[in-house]
Amino acid sequence: MRVVVVGAGLAGLTAADELTAAGADTVVLEARDRVGGRVHGLEVAPGSWVDAGAAYLGDKHTMLAAALAESDLKTTPTAMVGASRFDLGSLSTRPGRFPPLSAVALGELFDALDEVTSSVRPHAPWLSPDAEARDARSAADWAAEHLRHPDARLFFPLFLGEMMAADPAAISVLHMAFYLRSGGGTGYLNAFEGGAQQDRVDGGSHQLAVALAARLGDRVRLSQPVRAIHQDHRGALVHTAAGTYPADAVVVAVPPLLADEIEYRPGLPVGRAGPGTGRGCAIKVHLVYPAPLWRDAGLSGWSLSSAGPMQSTVDDSPPGVGVLTGFVTGAEALRFSALTAAEQRASVRAQVSGLFPDLPPPTAIHVTDWVAEPYSRGCYAALFGPGDWLQRGPTLTTAHLRVHWAGTETSTEFFGLMEGAIRSGHRVASEIRARY
């Protein structure tokens, strides 16, 4: 059996690895000159790597844990000890991560979120109670109705930015509810210790993609963007600028907005994305220091700002160097993405000098703009806007003849996370092994 996998992110590599082990003749076509997709490492000092893309994991991410163990990769806890800095109208320092906002107002927000997340059907959100109304409505409209307290209205977009890299106006209520449920619940997704941000991969999560690709060897072909997939009664032909690859089965393991850029003959009955489907709006900023100097002042490195451009910072220091990771998300990411590199650095520098006035200027600033990445089109994941779940949900994993779908956006478990990507890779491999 010949299988062509489109996309060498965690989903495609996982599928290719499993299918190759099962005896398939596998080729992985990757558009970039590197593997990993939205998992990407950045060497900020000799031997010190940070995650420019997906970074965190927790105990519920069992398939990711298994894949890491298989490649002899270890995890390291995310450091979160000390006081936090807040810029929510005014600057303050407080112990722990709880923001200087009304706890009752935040409780009302989480009560309202719990009401929509607990009623969603996680494996078939389009069949949830009230699915039509929730699919048609934006999360911003929902917030305008349900959140009365100004503190809840201030916090909600920061929270959704953090959780989903989404502007509330860009996603449906159904997608918000599904995403929070899919990721293990609002509390789990939000938490560091005991939650989805508990650990990082020691040395960077990109090592997993590198290890999987190493096992696949010359089956992985870089710089081969797929232009077209043509099918007839004999099989499929996958076309790149450099050549044509015949296949009995094809796995398209790229985000929905990119999957729709491929020409399919015959065409898809339902597009992988629609007019309402958006790019995940995340830009990661890495601020490099000689050491995690904030720890000396009793600070955790965690900050939360309503002013931007960075909504939050977190201490992601690898051994031997200090690194604050800043997250620019949601609507702010689109504004930031439109700045020149010099303007981006200047605004980050100005913000961090206000948040952490005792720190020296960073020795380097790295900006990873996922919104502008042509071969990702957003991060953490595609944003399903109003209309998307009802129209596309039922066929999210339905093969188009010999073309099968993978990627974190096809996983109803841990959608948008590395765990979802890996689960989708195993699911599509089982699908193909059962059919061909």
Add this chain to the structure above:
Amino acid sequence: MTVDAVLAIFRRVLPSSDLDVDSDFFTVGGDSLLATRVLSAVARECGVELTFEEFLLAPTPAALAVTIATTVGNGALR
């Protein structure tokens, strides 16, 4: 608000069922996010809006009921 009423809120919010009036919220599975849901329930049921710090200082049903009573007694209904 009675201790039993506060305990009932703890039981609704926390997944753990093994709770009594002296259970410390933060050692029986509670975190800051769930804490806000205790405080919104207290506000809904008796009109007292406590801060996160007040809950940290009184993290058991028994202690929280005292804090609520004191706040009401002080006429500090917010």
